[in-house]
Structure formats: structure tokens, C-alpha cells
Amino acid sequence: MTTESPDQTLLLTVDDGIARITINRPEARNAFTFEMYEKLAEACETANADSSVRALIITGAGDKAFSAGTDISLFRAFQKPEDAIGYESFMERVLSAIETCRVPTIAAIAGACTGGGGAIAACCDLRIGTANAKFGIPIARTLGNCLSVANLARLSALIGIARVKHMILTARLIEADEAFTIGLLNEVVPDRAALDARATQLAGEIASFAPLTLRATKEGLRRVQAMKHHVDDQDLILMCYMSEDFREGMAAFLAKRKPDWSGR
Secondary structure: OEEEOOOOOEEEEEEOOEEEEEEOOHHHOOOEOHHHHHHHHHHHHHHHHOOOOOEEEEEEOOOOEEEOOEOHHHHHHOOOHHHHHHHHHHHHHHHHHHHOOOOOEEEEEOOEEEOHHHHHHHHOOEEEEEOOOEEEOHHHOOOOOOOOHHHHHHHHHHHOHHHHHHHHHOOOOEEHHHHHHOOOOOEEEOOHHHHHHHHHHHHHHHHOOOHHHHHHHHHHHHHHHHOOOOOOOHHHHHHHHOOHHHHHHHHHHHHOOOOOOOOO
16 A cells, blocks of 8 residues: 655555555755644554554664754744644644554654654554664754654653753753663664665564564653652743744744843
């Protein structure tokens, strides 16, 4: 089975029990439009409903980026508090579609995995990266927005609170070797060809195991993690997304210049 978005920016294939979602916008570092996010959630739900699927791989086209996250130009339309709250609510629905998928999910990562791309990878059960993979949430240097508490919890569950603080407060990108050392990556492979081969091999191995055991383990751990998500963070989201700094960060990013932060 092969399905795709009308503009082919998101592709879904199913072959021999393995579903593969490809983020297919390499000319924009696989940055997401809102329509692509919606199609990602739909693709996860389609794979989830297909009883023949035993494992799901999510990857980005090309070797430059898994995904750079949300296309920054989309934030130009944000004017009201409802825009910011609605965006984070929308993103949580998309990410939850990945987390609640009944089958094991593998993020196959080549190149940059930043912003929303990092959130997508964090929602997957396993992560394999190429030697040129880089992770980061450099919003303190670029946009001046913030992560939701749910996404902070996801990252903290993977690498710990201290490392999340260091990554975000320093706006640094984590190289593949370090990502493997701290548990952000489960495996590192040399290049794109090796990534595709290993992801397919690993998905095939997982597909041969007892599906109810895997499903119960995924869901049980998801429920444990979900207990940490129920925190009111709307004041934090609005403080950042409705700020002068966010407007300045977005303008500076699009103009390819350094932002002039004011703290307002």
C-alpha cells in the first residue's frame, strides 16, 4: 500500500508488515506545514488501523535533515492568545498520534533533527541516527518561544532534566556520538544507505515478536509518562508566543540576522 499527501510532502508506504512515513520536503529541510502535520497524524492513524502493520518507521527525505520542525513563516499569522494555545494543542494531538500508535515506532534520522522534528523523534519508541545527525531545540537563540510542559516531559524522560536544561539554555546542537552516549539515539550508523537498511532490519525483527507484549509495554510506559503531562502551562506559552521577542525572533530568523532581544 502506498498513500501520499496531494502535494507529496508526506508519503506512507506499507510493505511486508512495515509501515514507513517519509517527510518529503527536503528543499526546506523537511520543515512542516500545518497540513503536513495533519497528514502525519492521519498516516499514523492509518497504519495503526491496519492489522497487517507490525512496526512503523518515520524518516525524512534526503540526508540533510530529518526535520527542522515547523516552517517558521507560519508563525507570522500568530496575533492572538488563541493562536498560541491552539498551536500547542494541535501539536499535542499530532504527537499523541505517534505515541498512541499500537505498534513500535522507529525514528530513522539523517542530518538535523530540531524543533518540532526533535519532538517527533522523542515520541518514537526507538531512534537510529546517521553519523551526521544533530539534535537540538535552539529556540533561545532563534525564535524566543518555548516548549510545552508535555514536550519538556518527553525530553526529560529520554535524557534527564539536567541535560534538557543544558541543551535548551545553551541553544546547542548535540552531535550523533554524544546523542548515543546520553541515550537520545539508540544506534548510530555511517550514512543514509546504512540508516535505511538498519531501520528496515530492526523493524523486521520487531515485527516478528509477540505484538500484544509490545503493545502492552508501549501503552504501560505511555501511561506512566502521561501522569507528568497534566500541568497548566498556558501562562508560559502566552508569555513567549505573545511577546515582542517572539515577533523579533521570527523576523530575524526569516531575515537571516541576529535577533535583538528585549525581554518583553
